Structure formats: structure tokens, C-alpha cells
Amino acid sequence: MNNAFDIPQRVLILGAGSDIAAATALALAANGTREFVLAARHPDALDMLVEQLRELHATSVERFHFDANDHDRHQALVDYVWSQPGHVDLALVAFGSLTGETDTDDSTRAAMSLVTTNYVSIVSIIETMVPRFRAQGTGTIAVLSSVAATRPRADNYVYASSKAGLDSYARRLADAVAPDVHVMVVRPGFVTTKMTADETPAPFSIAPERVATDIVEGLRQRSDIVWSPPIVRGVMGGLRLLPTPVHRRVTKLVIASRTSQPEAI
Amino acid sequence: MISLLGDPIELATTTKNGDRMQLTLGHHPASGTPAFPTDGPHLRLLTTPSSMQRASGKAPADEVRRPQRELLSGWGRTSPVRCEVLRPDNPLDVEDVLGERTQVIARGLGRSYGDAAQAAGGTVINTIGLDGIRAFDPTSGTITVDAGVSLDRLMQFVIPRGWFVGVTPGTRQVTIGGAIAADVHGKNHHHDGTFCEHVTDITISTGRGVEHLTPHGTPDKFWATAGGMGLTGVITAATLQLRPIETPLIASRTERHGDLSSLMDALRVADTASTYTVAWIDTLSPGRRLGRGLVMSGEHATRNEVESRRPGSLDDAGEFRSRSIRLPDVAVPLLSPTVGKAFNRVWYRINRTGEHLESIGMFFHPLDAIANWNLLYGRRGFVQWQCAVPDTAAWVIDDALRQLAAIGAGSFMSILKRFGPSNDGPLSFPIGGWTLAVDVPTHIHRLAATLDRLDQQTASAGGRIYFAKDARLDAQLVPAMYPRLDEWRETRDAMDPDRLFASDLSRRLHLTDTLSTGCIR
DSSP states (O other): OOOTTOOOSEEEEETTTSHHHHHHHHHHHHTTOOEEEEEESOGGGGHHHHHHHHHTTOSEEEEEEOOTTOGGGHHHHHHHHHHSSSOOOEEEEOOOOSSSOOSOSOHHHHHHHHHIIIIIHHHHHHHHHHHHHHHHTOOEEEEEOOGGGTSOOGGGHHHHHHHHHHHHHHHHHHHHHTTTSEEEEEEEOOBOSSTTTTSOOOTTOBOHHHHHHHHHHHHHHTOSEEEESTHHHHHHHHHHHSOHHHHHHHHHHHHHHHHHSOOOO | OOOSSSSOEEEEEEOTTSOEEEEEEEOOOSOSOTTOOOOSSEEEEEEOOHHHHSOTTOOHHHHHHOOEEEEEOOTTOOSOEEEEEEOOSSHHHHHHHHTTOSSEEEESSOOSSSSTTOOTTSEEEEOTTOOOEEEEETTTTEEEEETTOBHHHHHHHHGGGTEEOSOOOSOSOSBHHHHHHTTOOOTTHHHHOOGGGGEEEEEEEOSSOEEEEOTTTSHHHHHHHTTSTTTTOEEEEEEEEOEEOSSSEEEEEEEEESSHHHHHHHHHHHHHHOSEEEEEEOOSSOGGGTTOEEEEEEEEOOHHHHHHHSTTTTTTOSSOOOOOBOOOSOOOOOOOHHHHHHHHHHHHHHSOOEEEEEEHHHHHOGGGGBTTGGGGGOTTOEEEEEEEEOGGGTHHHHHHHHHHHHTTOOOSSEEEEEEOOOOSOTTOOOOSEEEEEEEEETTSTTHHHHHHHHHHHHHHTTOEEOTTTOSSOOGGGHHHHOTTHHHHHHHHHHHOTTOOBOOHHHHHTTSSSOOOOSOOO
């Protein structure tokens, strides 16, 4: 159950290995969430997170293996999670990929795998969960989208389009399941994480902890969309006003200036 | 001339609000009210429950079985959830309905502040259709009513007949079932105990049959249900012992005290002298004035008192009326800290000190004057934090006021009271000592962390938090606050082995299942 401050009691995190997921779990625990179900590709790598959650007085932390692209197993996972006592008050869908498969030179295959992870797999797991949320009559599905969903960048258009699809899907889902079930779309700007370690930080880049804080505040406000940091909403709004040719030039300039920067030592 | 020994004589009439009133004199062998335990010659007054007024030809079961999906929250308007709501209008239908449901909780007028009377994804049995006054014995002052009868309605019935309820909380807008489930208390706790200490019989539907619980015949089950937050079954009716009153007025006395310690001293003194005592505290004045307030005490006025002080005023006082205004159904946050500060200052000054004659409504239920005052805290709702601490830990009260003032979480109606000794209910809230109740809007910055800290202090001082008010307590503190929790669980499980009953409160606080702490893996 959510408490009076809209802090969920029991939380399911899909893609718990991500930095944003871990930071959000810790922020929730610090605010009073007590039960965590962590699903990750490498559950063994979560030792530190589990230990930190325990220090923050989590009473129950379960973890298990979850391969987002193994769609046939989604139903079994959802059945298991909902067979345990208590509702799932929040499902945080935090997995995603920036590049798709990297062990291939075939850019088509990489693009397809990226779209599969970032869109198809998320639709699969959420669609499997929706009947459960409807039946319990309460709960939040938080989906990690991206600012890139609103105005795709030329240098990573496949990623941006997968997030745009996901973003649109989540927004329409929110309409369909409201008001019993709350769907929250989280649109972070550039976050310095494992996933973006190879990239040069963009303007207004933030730490995962900041996204976590914004997510918790979004739960409190029952927001439909969480921009993190909030200023990127204005920035993206401004960019959207630019005519396409100007936008292309601007983004190319920005990309050029970033790549020409000397590497930090 | 009516013979009390012959066949029963019935006089029937219909009252203003549509109830059929029936006065039966004489022997009444074929009683249609199994809840009333007496046999033989007696006098009884009955109002016909709405189930008997139902248009003939309609099958009750079908109507009752069709659930409505409703978004429900408590009086504090936090954490709304969708539930399937059933509205039985006959106690006998309740048992039928239970057979087909899971995760069931009863709900009356929804005056629990938090999530006690809702069950997300489950079934809520709204009892307000169970509205019959089944039997009244004007000589002994016992009354049997259905669980959905409100205290307001009950008072309108009994006060003109010279009786009053044993205990009334700060609002009349609660049902008898709800008053039992939360084992509510009033201004006379130090004198007369809780509501359930004036209950002689509870009729309860558990899904495995209808049971009658009495404090002497079935003490375990009775006291598991009293304060059991509806988790032992659906209370469908109860018999109450009333208290005789000579007039419908209260002889009250108001004193003003400039700081917390003199206020607390005055409450201690007032408790030895008066049946009803309570203090209102100013939580928004800084420094030494924090915790100043008004001590109000009272007794039921005798006929002589009223005649001598207000001759002739009893002639039209026989009828008990309840008036209230209803605000437009929009949550406008009028109760901002600035307004609150001004209100506290004015309220502290405006109340006349000295002795008065007051109506029961004015003395006991001042907030009922605005039917939906909960909207005044705004869209995001509010929480009421109510703790009880033993006498040895009175410092918790002082500290709580300071910590709440520090974050600007002052309240309009902050109430301080002394409790008498606790009763046999394992989950019954009152324990001997002090109780403080503070309303705070949820949007106050740092409120959650501050209340968490106050809970910790309360628990370590041997105190507790009131479930009927709670919407945010940490489940881990519950066993320390309610040391007899396991004992209650045992009785509860015996009454409801299938775990049919559950509420958002019980799930959030792990009341019916032990909070697992060992399954970190």
C-alpha cells in the first residue's frame, strides 16, 4: 500500500542493475519503502544494493534473474511476483539499452536489438503486468523514457525513436488505466551512468541520484510526466520550436563541439 | 387502558425521516429481532430498517450482490484506491455475500482518517444500509441497533427519551460498527473507558456463520473485535448500555492556560473533578506560548441546574437537532499556516472562560458544524497524528509539539487529553496517560520524516499510534506499540482462518501476517 505520503510499500524493479534503478531504490527505502523485488540480468551483481537497502531498514529484498528479451518468461515472472503477499505498489521499468548489441558490425542487427530491448520487451512486460494492476485497483507503473523521446538527436536516432515509441505507448497506457492505476513517464536528460560512460556529458547532465529524487517527487505529485532535471522540459520545448533545418544545424554543432573537446584525464 | 399481560398491542406511525416507528406493548413472543436477547413482557420501540421497506417483488440478494467500483479513501483523503463496494441493507444478507468474496473489509461513514476502511482490489461492505434500531428498553437503557446506524441518528433517538451514549467521540458521524471496530474513546475516557466498555453484545458475520459476542460469554472474541479494525468480521448489530441524562445540555467550564505545563497540570486536576475533560492546544504560537490552550470540562446538566440558570429553557430543548453546513465539493486549501496561526490566536482568546450551559453538539462535536471540513486541507489531504503515551513519558507530548512547530506543521484542532487505564482489547488504543491528536496537511515539507521520528520516540516511551487515524506508520514499530498483537492474531485467525478479512491498513501494517524480516536473500 502507498502511505499517506504516496510512498509505495512494495516495489518491483525491472532492470535493477541500472544506476538509475539503484538510486531510486535507495531513495524509496530512505522514504519508507520496506519491500523490494529486484529483477536484473545479473542478480549476483546486486550485493551492494541489497546491503544498502538493508541498512535503510528494508524488511524484504528479493532478487532474481530477468532477461528482458526472453519474452516467453515474462508471464511466469509476473505470476511469481503477484503470488507473494501484498500488492505491487510500484513497478519501475528501468531496463534499456543505448546501443543495442555491440558484438556485431551489422548495424541493422544492432538497431533491431536496441528497438527490441527498449520497446518490444518493455511493452511485453508491461502488458503482462497491466491485468494485475487493474485487478488490485491501485499502483504505479513508472517507465524510464528519455528527453530524446521528444526531439530525436541525429547521432543516436535509433535509440531516440525507440524511446519515442515507448514514451508514446506509456502515455496512451496511462489514459487507458487511469485513474485506478497510475502510469508515470520519466524523461531524464543526460545522466552520467554506466550506460553513458563512453559518452561526453551533454548540457544539464545529472547524476542518477537526481533522477531518483525527481521520481520520488513525481510519485508524491502523482505526475504523468517527470522531467529530470525539470529544466530540460524548457530546453526541449525550445528545441521543438526550431524549424527542422535549423534544428539539424544546431544539433550538429553541439555534437561537433562535444566531440572536439579534449578527453578528461 | 392497556393490559401488559395480554396479546401484544402495536401502535405504528411514520416519522419525519421515513422510519416506521412501532411501539409494542405486552408479550412479544414471535420476535423478528433475534439480536434482542430478552423474552417475556417488555416494552420496545422499533424503527423498521430500510430492508423491510424495500419494494416487494425485488429479490434482495441480486441487488446486494451487484458490486459498484468506487474510488475510496479515508477522511484524510490520502491514498485513494478502487474497490468493489457492496451495500447490503439487511444484516442477514451479509453472511451470504461473504461466501463469494476475498479481501473483505466493512466500511461505515468513512471517518477513519487513513486506509482502515478500504481494500484495494478487494471488497468493501458498506454498512450504512444496515440502519435499523431494533430494540430499546427505556427502563434499563439498553438499545440494540444495526451496525450502520450513526451516532447522530442514535442520539436523535435516545436523547429525547432521557438517555445518552456511554461514550461519544468528537464526531457523531460514525457508525456503531465503526465505533466498535476502532474502540473509540471520548472526553470521559478517564472516567468511563472506551465505547466498547458500554457494549454488551456484538453480532458479527465472519463468513463462517453469524456469532453473538459478549464480554463475559466470549471475552477473547469480543475483545479481539473491539478495536480489531474490522478484521475479525463484519459487525452487523450491537447492543449498547446507555447512560441516563436529565437534560440534553452540558454544564461546561472553560479555563485558559498560558503554557503547556500549566495546561497539563490543569487537565490532571480537571480529571479528578469532571466526567468530561479535554484540552485544545495552540500549536502555532512560538516559544513559551507553544502549547498554551483551553481546558474544557463538563457534566450532564441536571434539571435543577438548568431550571435555576435558565428557567423555562428545557421546554423546547427536548428535541435533539443536528445542524451542519456543507461546503462546495472542492478541495480548496484554506487552512494554510498563516490562516492557522491567526485562527489559533483568535480561538485562544475568543472562547469565554468560566461556566456555561452548552448543547451536546457544541460541547462534544464542534467540528460537525461543517459536514465536510476535511476538504479545507486541500487536494493532497491531511494526516492526523494521534499518539498515546504513559504518564512517565509526558515529555513526548512536549517534544512532539516542538518538532511539529519547527517544521511549521501547526494544526487547527490539536487536542490533548488524559486517558484512564486500558481495557482488555489487545488492539484497543487507549493506555493510561496522555494522548495528543494533531491534524497536519501532507504537503508540509519534512513532515514524513518528522512524524517517523515522533513514532520512534512514542514507541520507545511505551506509547502507541491510533490505527483509526493512521495512514503512514512504519509497520516495524507495530509489535512494540501493541505488545499483545500476537495474542490478537491468534484469536483473529481462529475467527477467520481463511484470512477473508483484510484492509489496506492491515496490509500496510502487516497486522494479520507477521512482518517477515528474515527473507532478505
